Amino acid sequence: MDKEAIRQQIVATANRRYATKKYDPTKHISEADWQTILEAGRLSPSSFGYEPWRFLLINNQQIRDDIRPFAWGAVNSLNGADKILIILARTDVTYDSDYVKDLVENIKGKHYSPTSAPSQHFKNFQERDLKLDSDRARFDWTSKQTYIAMANMMTAAAELDIDSCPIEGFNYAQMNDYLASKGFMDPTKWRVSVLVSFGYRDQPIKPKVRQPLSDIYQELN
Template sequence: MSMQPISRELLLQQLQWRYATKRFDPTRPISAEDWAVLAEVLVLTPSSFGLQPWKFWVVTNPEVKAQLLHHSWKQSQIVDGSHLVVMAAKKDLSADDVDRHVARVCEIRNEPLEKHAGYRKSMIRALVPPPAGFDINEWAAKQVYIALGNFMTAAAVMGIDTCPMEGIVPAEYDAVLGIAEQGYKTVVACVAGYRAADDKYAVTPKVRFATSDVVVEV
């Protein structure tokens, strides 16, 4: 697969352009073609051990959005954005989850399970059961935030707006979407769509500390 990198200038331009959109245009849906790319971005997100301890519920149904609005501090992004992505972490990761991953590795690479016995053993030793002081559910939630960042950056490069949202009630999201019974737990949500013309924050200068204050070169 050949690599075709975007320019440095374009990348920084799009990251300067993006912001946590407060008002979305409810008349502008993301096209099916563009959404298919963003869905693949979620799939391609890296994770520790490659275990992908997550699942993403994508909500476009207006009635379901309206239900979730009541559990989102009435933030209008929930109903006005094109796609609401609910990012959930796998609860209580087990040996079965490790085996599922190893089986997928063997399927994709057309390799025997025996070749990955050592890899499986190292994952089991590190995660199952969790070592003392290691919260495996917190670990899984941190993996989900990698997906969030990956998703928002890719969307910005494509000229699609996003708004990450922790101002939600995870347990209620779990109940509305049937997430808990599948063994997952809502961590964070992200709305994707297009900014409204009257969102004042679109032209508000971005505030960041100087690069020298946050990037330390050794």
């Protein structure tokens, strides 16, 4: 495929992606396609490469029924989407946390010390540059990063002619309490960031209406 064909494919995929409100419950995503979508999320970039996310797939009807009363924005997805993914964001990503130590040593295969130059650089970045001085502030920071992973998964799905919908319409406190009460997450380390559904639409894709590029793009010279 030449460069121009690639450009056209990228734009076509962006137009193909549509926030699906009505799914066909009889259609299912193949395991190969689903693993590809998950891999697109897993390989997403994150600040300092610390991957502050976790993906929870709702795999049974009881959980869908349980969250329905406080997930008003997910009702259409709950009724027909093949996959509903809950994306968690960590609240304990700090230079001296057990999580960072484990990731640096056991995933990245590097030496870890809280007094090392990389650790102190990360500490200054969080505390001086971003002013991350609370669990909530750190959650807000990591939650932004989960949206990168979600966007990559949604784009990958569109490439595979699979539909998706990002979902923020739910009561966050109730969702957090539910997941914690079921033992699906440790509330001292995780909070719900966003939901996203995947499946096959049962509605036409509407042409995208967006602001012109000239209204949102500026070159600084």
